[in-house]
Amino acid sequence: MKKTVSFFSVLFLSAAFFATSLSAAESISAGDVPDGFAGQSFSFANIKTDSAVTVSSKRNLLNALKKGGVIYVDGMIDLSEGMFPEKSGEPNAALDAFVQKNSNYSSYAEYRDAYVAACTTSTEESAKSSSKSPLYETMHSLNMAYKSVILLSVPSDTVIIGLTADSGFSGGSVSISKASNVVLRNLVIRDAYDPFPHHEANDGFNSQHDCVLVENSSNVWIDHCTFYDTKEQTYVKTGGSVSEKWVTYDGLCDITKESTNVTVSYCKFMDHNKTMLIGSSDSEKIDAANRKVTLHHNYFYNCASRLPMVRLSTIHLYNNYYDASPNSPYGNSYALGVRYNSLIQAEANYYGGGIKNSYSGSAKKPGKVYSVNEIDRSKGKKKSGEFKTSKTPLFDIPYSYDALPADKVQDYVKENAGAGKLPVVR
Numbered sequence: 001m002k003k004t005v006s007f008f009s010v011l012f013l014s015a016a017f018f019a020t021s022l023s024a025a026e027s028i029s030a031g032d033v034p035d036g037f038a039g040q041s042f043s044f045a046n047i048k049t050d051s052a053v054t055v056s057s058k059r060n061l062l063n064a065l066k067k068g069g070v071i072y073v074d075g076m077i078d079l080s081e082g083m084f085p086e087k088s089g090e091p092n093a094a095l096d097a098f099v100q101k102n103s104n105y106s107s108y109a110e111y112r113d114a115y116v117a118a119c120t121t122s123t124e125e126s127a128k129s130s131s132k133s134p135l136y137e138t139m140h141s142l143n144m145a146y147k148s149v150i151l152l153s154v155p156s157d158t159v160i161i162g163l164t165a166d167s168g169f170s171g172g173s174v175s176i177s178k179a180s181n182v183v184l185r186n187l188v189i190r191d192a193y194d195p196f197p198h199h200e201a202n203d204g205f206n207s208q209h210d211c212v213l214v215e216n217s218s219n220v221w222i223d224h225c226t227f228y229d230t231k232e233q234t235y236v237k238t239g240g241s242v243s244e245k246w247v248t249y250d251g252l253c254d255i256t257k258e259s260t261n262v263t264v265s266y267c268k269f270m271d272h273n274k275t276m277l278i279g280s281s282d283s284e285k286i287d288a289a290n291r292k293v294t295l296h297h298n299y300f301y302n303c304a305s306r307l308p309m310v311r312l313s314t315i316h317l318y319n320n321y322y323d324a325s326p327n328s329p330y331g332n333s334y335a336l337g338v339r340y341n342s343l344i345q346a347e348a349n350y351y352g353g354g355i356k357n358s359y360s361g362s363a364k365k366p367g368k369v370y371s372v373n374e375i376d377r378s379k380g381k382k383k384s385g386e387f388k389t390s391k392t393p394l395f396d397i398p399y400s401y402d403a404l405p406a407d408k409v410q411d412y413v414k415e416n417a418g419a420g421k422l423p424v425v426r
Contacts, residue, residue: 027425028186030070030159034221036263036294036316039399042219043181046157052426054163061152068158072426073187075164079150079172084193088231089246095195102145103138108195115139116205116236121244125198133199143196147209150192151175154182162186165420168225173209179217186419187225194248204244205236210251220262226418227252228270232329249273251306255293255313256280263294268301268418273330275303279311282340282365288312289395295320296401299417304330305360309337310367314395315344318403321413322378323352334360335378338387342367343394350409351378361386370394375406 025032030049034042052070055061058079064071078084082094091108098108105111118133119125125136133139150172154160156179162168168188176182194207211227214220229249238244252269254277255262269275278293279286291313300307300322307322308315317336324332335351338344338361346369351358355378361367368388376382404412415421 025422028161028224028422029425030161032185034183034219034223034263035401036221036265036296036399037261037292038219038221038263038294040219040261040292042221042261047159047181049159065153065155065158068155070159070161072424073160073162073167073169075167076188077169079152079169080193081149083146083149083195084171084191085195085231087234088193088248089195089234089236098146098149099142102142105138111138111142112236116238116246117240119199119205120239121242122201123199123238124201126200131201139196139198143194143198143208146194146196147173150209153177154179154184156180156182159183160185160187161424162188162419163424168419174212176212176214176217176220178215180219182217182219183221183223184212184225185221185223186422186424188419189225189252190228191230192249192252193231194250197247199238204238205246207247207250210254212253213251214253214255214259214262215257217259218261220259222253222262222264222267224266224417224419224421226268226270226420227272228268229272233273247273251275251277252303254278254280255291255308257284258286258290260290260292262292263296264298265294266297266417266421268299269303269307271302271329273304274309275300275306276308277306278308278313278315279339279342282311284312286312288314288341288343292316297413297417299413300335301325302328302330302354303332304328305333306337307335309339310342310344311339312341313343315342316347316397317344317349318347318401319406319409319413320349321352321409321417322350322355322358323410324354326354328354332356334358334383336369337361338367338369340365340367344369345394345397346371346374348373348403348406348409350374350406350413351376352410353377353379356380357383359383359387368394373403373406375409 192211197205334357359382
C-alpha cells in the first residue's frame with residue numbers, strides 16, 4: 001500500500017529522501033536520509049561523512065563525540081566501567097569502590113540495606129515531595145554521581161552506526177538532549193542499569209535511567225537497533241518488613257519535552273517492563289502538533305507496556321508487530337497507551353495473542369485514535385472506553401511511505417527488525 005502526499009507536502013522532500021523512502025533498504029550507510037517525520041528538514045550540512053572514525057572503547061567513543069560526525073562502533077562498549085553486576089540489586093568490586101568514594105558507606109550492600117530500611121511504603125522520594133527518607137540526600141547524590149559515569153551524551157550532527165550484529169552499548173544511558181540531526185543505527189543498546197533506584201509512595205523502588213532518552217531534540221532517527229534487559233526484577237524488605245519491587249530499569253527509548261521529527265524504525269524491543277514513553281506528563285506545556293513521531297516496522301516482544309504510551313503528541317504508527325510469549329518475564333498488560341491529548345494514526349499493525357490489550361488509555365484524559373487495516377488478536381482487544389476514536393485521519397502525513405498489508409507484518413518484521421539485519425557499507 002503506497003501512500004501519496006499532497007503537492008504542498010512534496011515541496012518539503014528532497015529527491016534523495018523520496019528515493020530512499022519508497023524502496024526497502026539493502027544496506028546501512030552513513031549518508032542514508034531518514035524516513036518518516038525524522039526526514040522532515042533533516043540536514044547533512046554539518047555532518048562530515050567523509051571523515052568517519054571507528055571506536056571500540058569508551059575512551060575513544062567519548063573523544064569522538066566531542067567532534068560529532070560519523071562514528072562507527074566495533075563491538076560492545078561497557079558504559080558502566082565494570083559496575084554492571086551479575087545479578088540485579090547485588091554488588092561487585094567496582095560498585096563497592098564507587099559507593100566508598102561517593103558516600104560514607106563501605107559497600108554497595110551496606111548502602112542498599114540502610115536505604116531500604118530507612119523507607120516506608122509511603123515514602124515519596126520525588127524532588128517536589130516533603131515525605132523523604134533520612135537517606136534521600138545520600139541516595140540522590142549516589143544516583144547523580146553514577147549517572148555522570150554511565151551517561152553518553154550525543155551532540156548535534158552525529159551519526160553512530162554499529163559495524164556488526166553485536167556492536168553497541170551496555171550498562172549505560174544514551175542521551176540525545178538539545179540536539180538535532182542525530183542518527184543511531186545497527187546498535188545493540190542494553191541494560192541501562194540503575195543500582196540506586198528511589199522509593200515512590202506505594203510503588204516500591206523505581207529507576208531513573210533509560211537506554212535512550214530523546215529530549216528537547218529534533219530530527220532524530222533510530223533505526224535497526226536492538227534494545228533489551230538481561231537482569232530480572234528483584235524484591236527488598238521496605239522498612240525491614242514489607243516486600244516491594246527493586247526496579248533497576250526505566251525505559252528502553254523515551255521521547256520527551258520539546259522533541260519532534262523523530263523516527264524509530266526496524267528496531268527490536270525485548271524483555272522489558274515500561275518500554276517507550278512519548279510525553280512524560282499531562283502537565284507538559286506542549287501542543288500535540290509540535291511533537292511528531294513515526295514508528296514503523298518495529299518488533300515489540302515480551303514487553304509489559306508502553307509500546308508506546310503517548311501524551312500530547314502526534315504519532316504515526318504502521319507495520320509494527322506486538323507479541324509476548326507465555327513465559328515472558330514481565331507479562332503484557334497493553335501495547336499502545338493512548339493518553340492525554342495524543343493523536344495516534346495507526347495503520348496495518350499486528351497485535352499477537354500474547355498481548356493482553358492492543359490499546360489502553362485514560363477515560364478522564366483520553367487521547368484520540370484513527371485505526372485502519374490492523375489485525376488485532378490480543379486477548380482483550382481495545383479498551384475502547386478509555387480513548388476517543390475517529391473514522392477519518394487525524395492529521396496529514398507529509399511524507400511518502402510503503403505499508404505492507406497487516407497479514408504480512410508478523411513474518412516480515414520478525415525477519416528484518418533489529419541490529420545485524422543489513423550489511424554496513426562504508
